[in-house]
Amino acid sequence: MFYPKTPFLGKGFLLENEILKVHVSALPQLLPWLCQTPRITTYRINTLRTNVADYKAKLQTQLGNHYGQQAPRVFGLSELPEMLCIAPLETAANITYDDCLKQVIVDTSCGAALLRGAHIFAPGVLAMETGTQLHDMVNVFADLPGKCKRGTATRYICDEKIFLGVGKVLMQRHQLYNNNEQPPSGIAIRMETNVSGVPTLGDLSDRDALLQNLPSIVCVRVLAPQPGERILDMCAAPGNKTTHIAELMGNVGTVIALDNSGSRVRGMQPKLVNYSCIEAHQFDATKAWDENGIGISNKPPFASSSFDRILLDAPCSGLGNRPQLSCNIKQPKVLQSYPHIQRNLFSQAVPLLRPGGILVYSTCTVTEAECEQLVAWALRKFPQLQLVDATPKLGAPGLPLPDLDAAQCELLQRFGPSGENRVKHLDTVGFFIAKFQKALSQENLVKIIM
Numbered sequence: 001m002f003y004p005k006t007p008f009l010g011k012g013f014l015l016e017n018e019i020l021k022v023h024v025s026a027l028p029q030l031l032p033w034l035c036q037t038p039r040i041t042t043y044r045i046n047t048l049r050t051n052v053a054d055y056k057a058k059l060q061t062q063l064g065n066h067y068g069q070q071a072p073r074v075f076g077l078s079e080l081p082e083m084l085c086i087a088p089l090e091t092a093a094n095i096t097y098d099d100c101l102k103q104v105i106v107d108t109s110c111g112a113a114l115l116r117g118a119h120i121f122a123p124g125v126l127a128m129e130t131g132t133q134l135h136d137m138v139n140v141f142a143d144l145p146g147k148c149k150r151g152t153a154t155r156y157i158c159d160e161k162i163f164l165g166v167g168k169v170l171m172q173r174h175q176l177y178n179n180n181e182q183p184p185s186g187i188a189i190r191m192e193t194n195v196s197g198v199p200t201l202g203d204l205s206d207r208d209a210l211l212q213n214l215p216s217i218v219c220v221r222v223l224a225p226q227p228g229e230r231i232l233d234m235c236a237a238p239g240n241k242t243t244h245i246a247e248l249m250g251n252v253g254t255v256i257a258l259d260n261s262g263s264r265v266r267g268m269q270p271k272l273v274n275y276s277c278i279e280a281h282q283f284d285a286t287k288a289w290d291e292n293g294i295g296i297s298n299k300p301p302f303a304s305s306s307f308d309r310i311l312l313d314a315p316c317s318g319l320g321n322r323p324q325l326s327c328n329i330k331q332p333k334v335l336q337s338y339p340h341i342q343r344n345l346f347s348q349a350v351p352l353l354r355p356g357g358i359l360v361y362s363t364c365t366v367t368e369a370e371c372e373q374l375v376a377w378a379l380r381k382f383p384q385l386q387l388v389d390a391t392p393k394l395g396a397p398g399l400p401l402p403d404l405d406a407a408q409c410e411l412l413q414r415f416g417p418s419g420e421n422r423v424k425h426l427d428t429v430g431f432f433i434a435k436f437q438k439a440l441s442q443e444n445l446v447k448i449i450m
Contacts, residue, residue, distance in 0.1 A: 001097065001162075001163045002161070002162060002163075003035070003162060004035045004325060004326070005031060005032045006031040006032070006034075006035065007031070007034050007324035007325070007326060008031075008327055009144065009160070009326065014332045015329065015331075015332055015335065016031065018332050018335045018336065018367065018369070019319065019335075019366060019367050019368070020366075020367070020368055020399075021368055021369075022399065022401055022402075023368070023399050029417055033322075033416070033417045034319060034320075034322055034323070034324045034366070034430065035322075035323055035324055035325060036322065036323055037112075037115040037116060037196035037198060037322060037323045038116070038213075038322050038323075038427045038428050038429055039087075039088040039196065039197055039198060039427045040085050040086070040087065040088070040214065040426070040427050041085065041086040041117060041198060041199065041201075041211070042083055042084070042085050042086075042211075042212060042213065042217065043055070043059070043083065043084050043086075043204070043205075043209045043210065043212070044083055044209065044210050044212045044217050044240075044244060045082050045083070045084065045208065045209045046207065046208055046243075046247055047082050047247060048247050048250070048251060049207060049208050050208045050209075052076065052081065052082065052084065055084065055208055055209055056074055056076075056084055059074050059084060059086065059204075060074050062201070062204070063086070063199065063201075066201070067199070070089065070090070070091055072086055072087040072088060072090075072199055073086075073087040074086055074087075075087065077394075077423070079218075079394060079423075080214070080217055080218065080221060080392070080394075082217070082247070083214070083217050084209075086199060086201075088196070088197035088198055088199075089197045089198075089199055090197075091193075091197075095166070095193050095194075095195055097163060098139070098166075099139075101136075101137055101138055101139045101166070102128070102129040102132045102136060102138045102139070103127075103128075103129055103138060103139050103140075103141060103155055104120070104125060104127065104128050104129075104132075104140050104167070104169075104189055105125075105126045105127035105128075105140075105141050105142075105143050105148045105152070105156050105161065106120060106124050106125065106126055106140065106141070106142055106143070106164075107124070107126055107142065107143055107146065108143065108144060108146070108162075108325040108326040110124035110142070111141075111142025111162060111164055111325055112142075112321075112322075112323050112325055114140065114142075114164050114165065114191055114194055115164060115194055115195070115196040115198065115323050116196070116198055116323075117191075117194070117198040117199055117200050117201050117202065118200075118202055118203065119167070119187045119189065119190050119191050119200065120140070120187065120188050120189035120190075120191065121185070121186065121187055121188060122171055122175075122176055122183075122184035122185055122186055122187075122188040123183065123185075124188070125171075125176050125188050125189065126143060126148050126149075126150050126152070127149070127150070127151065127152035127153070127156055128153075128172075128173050128176065129153065129154065129155055130153040130154070132169055132172065132173065133169065133172070134169055135168055135169060135170075136168070136169045137166055137167070137168055137169075137192070138166065138167055138168075138169055138189065139163065139166060140163075140165055140166065140167050140189065141156070141161040141162060141163055141164060142161065142162040142164055142325055143156070143158065144158075144160040144161060144162055144325060144326050145160050146326070148161075151176075151177045162325060163195065164194055165191055165192070165193045165194030166191075166192050167189040167190055168189065168190045168192055169188075169189060170186075170187055170188055170189065171184065171187075171188040171189075175188075176188060187202075207274065210243070212244075213364075213428060213431070214394070214415075214426070214428045214429075215362075215364075215395065215415045215428050215429060215431030215433070216240060216241060216244075216364075216431070217244065218394055218413065218431075218433065219241060219311070219313065219360065219362045219431070219433050220241050220244040220248065220311070221248075221392055222360050222390045222391065222392070222413075222433055223245065223309055223358065223360045223435075224248075224309075224358070225245045225248050225249050225253070225255075226249065226253075227249050227250045227252040227253055228249075228253045229249065229254075229308040229309060230253065230254045230296070230306065230307050230308050231245055231249070231254065231255045231256070231307060231308065231309050231310070231311070232256050232258070232288075232306070232309075232310045232311070232349075232352060233245065233255060233256065233257045233258065233310075233311045233313070234285040234288065234311065234314075234345060234349060235258070235259060235285055235312065235313055235315060236257035236258055236259050236268065236280065236313075237259040237261065237265065237267065237268055238264065238267060238268060238271070239257065239267075239268035239271045239272055239280075240271075241311060241313060242255060242257045242268070242271075242272065242278060242280075243271055243272065243275060243278070245311070246275040246277050246278050249277060251275055251276060251277050252277060253277050254277055254279070254298065255275075255278045255279070256279055256281070256298060256300075256302075257272070257278055257279065257280040257281070258280075258281055258282075258283045258285045258288060258300060259280070259283075260283065260284040260285065261282070262282045265280050265281070268280055279298050281299065281300055283300040283301075285345055285348060286341075286344045286345055286348060287300075287301060287348070288300050288301050288302060288348045288349075288352060289301060289302065289304070289351050289352050290302060291304065291351070293306075302352055304352065305351075305352070305353070305354040305355065305357075306352050306354070307352055307354060307357060308354060308357050308358070309353075309358045309359070309360075310349050310352060310353050310357070310358070310360070311360050311362070312345055312346065312349050312359065312360065312361045312362070313362045313363070314338075314341070314342045314345055314346075314361065314362070314363055314370075315341055315342070315345075316338050316342070316363040316365040316370050317329060317334075317335050317338050317365045317367060317370060318365055319365045319366050319367065319430060320363075320364045320365050320366050320415070320429045320430025320431050320432075321364055321429055321430075322429050322430060335367065335369075336369070338365075338369075338370050339369050339370055339373070339374060339377075342361075342363075342370060342374055343374070343377065343381075346361065346374070346381075350382050350384070350385065350438070353438045354438070355440045355441060356437065356439075356440045357437070357438050358388075358435065358436070358437055358438075359385070359435070359436040359437075359438065360390075360433065360434070360435050360436075361374070361375070361434045361435075361436070362431065362432060362433045362434070363431070364429060364430065365430065365432065366414075366416065366430040366432070368399060368401065370432070371399075371414065371432040371434075372398045372400075372401050372404050372412070372414075372432075373401060373404075375387070375398070375404060375412065375434045376401055376403045376404040378436070379404075380403070384438055384439045385436040385437070385438055386436065386437055386439070387411045387412075387434065387435070387436060388411065388435050389411050389435065390411060390412060390413050390433050390434060390435040393413055393422050394413070394415075394422055394423045394426060395413035395414055395415040395416075395422065395426075395428075395431065395433070396413070396414050396415070396416055396420040396421050396422060397409045397410050397412060397413075397414065397422075398411075398413075398432075399414065411434075411435070412432070412433065412434050413431075413432065413433040413434075414431075414432050415429065415430055415431040415432070416430060
């Protein structure tokens with residue numbers, strides 16, 4: 001059956017050529033990998049509330065109830081003791097397609113979530129064939145071209161729709177499309193199987209654990225926040241890394257979380273309410289530094305040297321968010337716009353960091369311009385910064401560039417095709433992490449420059 005080999009299907013080579021301009025030969029492996037689903041599911045355990053062993057037992061019970069003896073393995077990694085991994089199902093390769101089943105169509109965003117173990121909520125159902133009955137088993141497809149009209153009642157004929165798996169109908173057409181006064185909500189199709197092999201559990205997040213991508217967990221471990229410190233999370237929404245910072249600090253110290261969207265800050269609040277050390281503010285982080293500011297404040301903008309550690313998880317093109325069934329970026333100029341934003345944020349972060357402080361820069365993308373080239377620019381622009389080892393190192397080294405040598409790249413982490421990562425068989429989203437330390441004094445700065 002059809003499956004995309006590039007996130008830019010039908011959009012020409014201009015976008016693809018923006019991803020890797022130096023390491024062009026890596027594109028034939030990278031592009032299909034971006035379309036594929038990470039097969040490992042990861043949960044970060046809130047160790048302020050529970051312990052990993054107890055949550056592992058809870059997960060194993062849920063998986064056993066759902067899959068019986070076919071239940072996938074639950075395991076941990078020593079480098080990330082607060083994390084549990086769920087292995088893929090071994091039976092994924094045995095899914096057979098039955099064309100006699102009715103069909104349901106979803107968009108590519110919903111389709112990507114299904115391949116990672118989600119069910120289909122009512123707003124995600126684009127089309128359902130007439131005659132589909134409650135509790136029927138249906139074939140689920142993603143509409144790659146984006147041409148299927150919402151509410152379509154006939155079978156959607158398209159050579160570029162992607163078969164995702166089989167689900168059970170929990171809502172019928174009249175519930176999905178004929179109620180204009182109150183939009184439908186809840187699970188409409190419960191997925192029974194999917195072609196990725198990721199267990200179809202939905203999101204089990206609660207106060208004890210959070211569904212989170214592995215590199216995002218690594219990112220905060222690289223930051224290594226300590227109890228009693230002042231930490232700035234410059235682009236904090238949806239708050240997952242913010243709460244991880246607070247947990248590693250034992251909820252002791254100060255974590256300032258900024259985001260320029262009021263709705264995103266409000267959306268974070270339910271996650272933050274149980275952490276007394278976190279303060280969230282709606283504020284444009286490109287204006288976070290007050291060069292005339294004096295003293296320590298918890299409200300932005302901030303004076304120079306206000307923070308011990310800063311996390312700059314920057315807005316980016318998001319190309320690492322696998323599976324990328326169809327990228328919504330249409331023009332090269334959109335990809336080219338992100339480094340400008342990232343540099344503006346970086347220019348605010350550096351003066352806010354105290355001498356000797358730590359700055360972690362991360363993105364969920366794979367372009368050289370937003371990753372290694374941004375690091376090379378930062379080292380030129382801010383001689384008071386030096387690269388330090390981004391440990392624990394699970395991802396691959398960075399990609400060498402003319403102005404970023406192999407030794408420097410060894411200090412970085414780039415999560416890409418699993419064979420490249422330092423921990424083998426680590427199938428994750430695409431991600432990038434760099435760690436900087438600010439010179440303690442002018443004398444140290446001279447040593448760095450020399």
